[in-house]
Amino acid sequence: MTERQLWERYKKYLCEVESVGLTLDVSRMNFADEFIEQMRGRMEKAFDTMETLEKGAIANPDEKRMVGHYWLRAPERAPETGLAKEIQDTVAAIRGFADDVHAGRMKPPKADRFTRVLLVGIGGSALGPQLVADALGTAADRMQVFFFDNTDPDGMDRVLAQLGDRLSETLTVVISKSGGTKETRNGMVEAERAYQQKGLDFGKHAVAVTGGGSELDRYAKKGGWLRTFPMWDWVGGRTSVLSAVGLLPARLQGLDIDGMLSGARDMDEATRKRDLLRNPAALMALMWFHAGNGRGQKDMVILPYKDRLMLMSRYLQQLVMESLGKEKDLDGKVVNQGIAVYGNKGSTDQHAYVQQLREGVNNFFVTFLEVLKDRGGASMQVEPDITSGDYLLGFFLGTRRALFEKDRESMTLTVPDVSARTVGALIALYERAVGFYATLVNINAYHQPGVEAGKKAAGVVLELQGKVLAKLRGDKAKAYTAEELATAVGAADEVETVFKVLEHLSANPDHGVRREPGPTRFDARFRAS
Numbered sequence: 001m002t003e004r005q006l007w008e009r010y011k012k013y014l015c016e017v018e019s020v021g022l023t024l025d026v027s028r029m030n031f032a033d034e035f036i037e038q039m040r041g042r043m044e045k046a047f048d049t050m051e052t053l054e055k056g057a058i059a060n061p062d063e064k065r066m067v068g069h070y071w072l073r074a075p076e077r078a079p080e081t082g083l084a085k086e087i088q089d090t091v092a093a094i095r096g097f098a099d100d101v102h103a104g105r106m107k108p109p110k111a112d113r114f115t116r117v118l119l120v121g122i123g124g125s126a127l128g129p130q131l132v133a134d135a136l137g138t139a140a141d142r143m144q145v146f147f148f149d150n151t152d153p154d155g156m157d158r159v160l161a162q163l164g165d166r167l168s169e170t171l172t173v174v175i176s177k178s179g180g181t182k183e184t185r186n187g188m189v190e191a192e193r194a195y196q197q198k199g200l201d202f203g204k205h206a207v208a209v210t211g212g213g214s215e216l217d218r219y220a221k222k223g224g225w226l227r228t229f230p231m232w233d234w235v236g237g238r239t240s241v242l243s244a245v246g247l248l249p250a251r252l253q254g255l256d257i258d259g260m261l262s263g264a265r266d267m268d269e270a271t272r273k274r275d276l277l278r279n280p281a282a283l284m285a286l287m288w289f290h291a292g293n294g295r296g297q298k299d300m301v302i303l304p305y306k307d308r309l310m311l312m313s314r315y316l317q318q319l320v321m322e323s324l325g326k327e328k329d330l331d332g333k334v335v336n337q338g339i340a341v342y343g344n345k346g347s348t349d350q351h352a353y354v355q356q357l358r359e360g361v362n363n364f365f366v367t368f369l370e371v372l373k374d375r376g377g378a379s380m381q382v383e384p385d386i387t388s389g390d391y392l393l394g395f396f397l398g399t400r401r402a403l404f405e406k407d408r409e410s411m412t413l414t415v416p417d418v419s420a421r422t423v424g425a426l427i428a429l430y431e432r433a434v435g436f437y438a439t440l441v442n443i444n445a446y447h448q449p450g451v452e453a454g455k456k457a458a459g460v461v462l463e464l465q466g467k468v469l470a471k472l473r474g475d476k477a478k479a480y481t482a483e484e485l486a487t488a489v490g491a492a493d494e495v496e497t498v499f500k501v502l503e504h505l506s507a508n509p510d511h512g513v514r515r516e517p518g519p520t521r522f523d524a525r526f527r528a529s
């Protein structure tokens with residue numbers, strides 16, 4: 001295709017959402033003109049499914065739950081007036097709470113104000129807040145936000161070191177929908193101890209966002225925490241950023257949560273339209289289908305040409321892969337669906353993996369995210385009449401062309417700026433595209449049965465560790481090899497796990513396990529001291 005023909009195709013397929021100033025350009029995806037028409041029937045079904053979902057159907061059949069993230073930004077659409085009121089009351093409570101914190105009416109016992117937020121959460125209870133904080137944060141924010149998003153001890157130490165003596169001014173927000181996620185529980189317990197070590201009362205610094213009656217909810221009540229905000233079972237973790245999960249930290253940071261909600265709301269309105277060429281969520285879902293033959297055969301590379309959107313790929317990794325990566329379809333047939341998502345940011349990636357994109361295995365399609373506004377205010381000239389932002393555009397267009405020349409497909413989302421409204425709109429756009437695509441390939445986008453297996457297996461490892469420690473401590477005179485110990489605890493077949501547990505135990509001072517080297521790594525002996 002010549003550049004001139006591409007220009008015509010660009011004009012023909014450019015999809016615009018005027019209310020948020022967003023465009024989606026799919027002209028560099030190699031679909032045939034008939035493709036859209038051929039998919040119309042399937043898309044009609046996707047619209048119907050979405051419509052019943054928005055009306056409150058049990059859209060997550062095996063968990064028997066409604067799926068209501070769209071009501072968060074349009075409470076009047078909730079199927080029950082009680083729900084609409086809960087949504088509105090929660091947003092009002094978030095505003096009121098944040099105002100009290102900012103004004104010092106809600107203050108820590110040993111400092112004048114809360115100036116920092118420590119958010120403890122994982123998966124959907126951290127990725128959305130991280131995206132928003134990074135995309136919209138400035139040096140003038142009311143509060144600075146830090147994260148514990150793992151059970152990595154060193155990771156937590158690094159964050160605590162950054163907080164230092166400011167822990168006395170830190171409000172900890174523990175977020176868990178289920179209220180029982182171990183990584184988050186561990187983060188909370190470690191945070192609590194850090195406060196105690198500084199002579200601070202954790203409960204007077206702590207807020208929870210969780211489901212009513214959850215383990216976390218009960219813990220917060222028992223500890224006399226400042227406040228608990230609700231997390232409803234009809235909001236999935238990966239679509240929770242516009243519930244208290246994302247709105248509370250954003251508002252504490254001083255961000256424009258109304259803008260985020262209104263951007264999402266406007267995008268929802270635009271993506272309810274059944275005109276396939278005017279609906280960016282429908283068009284995007286169709287492009288995903290086209291690129292990977294409805295089988296996820298091509299990976300989704302997310303390339304934002306804006307540092308502030310760098311976390312989009314991590315956020316979308318959960319949204320897309322946890323939603324679409326499914327073994328079985330809705331009829332119980334094994335389909336092993338999914339689309340792999342990765343990315344970082346342009347132009348930086350030009351100097352990393354773009355080499356493979358252009359010349360290596362052609363198993364991907366790129367989504368470029370373009371932001372028209374370079375920065376707040378004017379830019380200096382790095383060369384005569386050329387700014388750094390001009391270069392950024394040049395690199396984006398250059399990479400796009402270089403990929404196209406080599407038959408690598410791409411689409412481009414363009415937004416005027418990175419603002420609360422555009423971030424809200426992008427979130428809503430991808431949420432709906434994922435929902436549409438799920439219907440196109442006949443899967444349940446709203447459950448995650450696969451993650452349970454890993455959680456259960458982790459529990460088994462810790463149980464085995466308990467047995468290993470009991471055995472070692474019961475016979476301190478004896479040093480065991482991993483093989484001997486596995487047999488002694490009645491888990492001969494689990495010898496590799498026992499070996500890994502022993503290597504970890506002996507590498508750390510916590511459990512008093514010592515390692516005595518042997519002729520090979522596998523002959524090493526372990527004893528309790």
Ligand SMILES: O=P(O)(O)OC[C@H]1O[C@](O)(CO)[C@@H](O)[C@@H]1O
Pocket residue numbers: 122123124125175176177178179180181184237238322448451
């Ligand atoms: O908010 P929770 O219940 O702690 O869950 C955190 C994350 O864990 C998952 O359930 C997966 O393990 C995600 O779906 C979720 O976002």
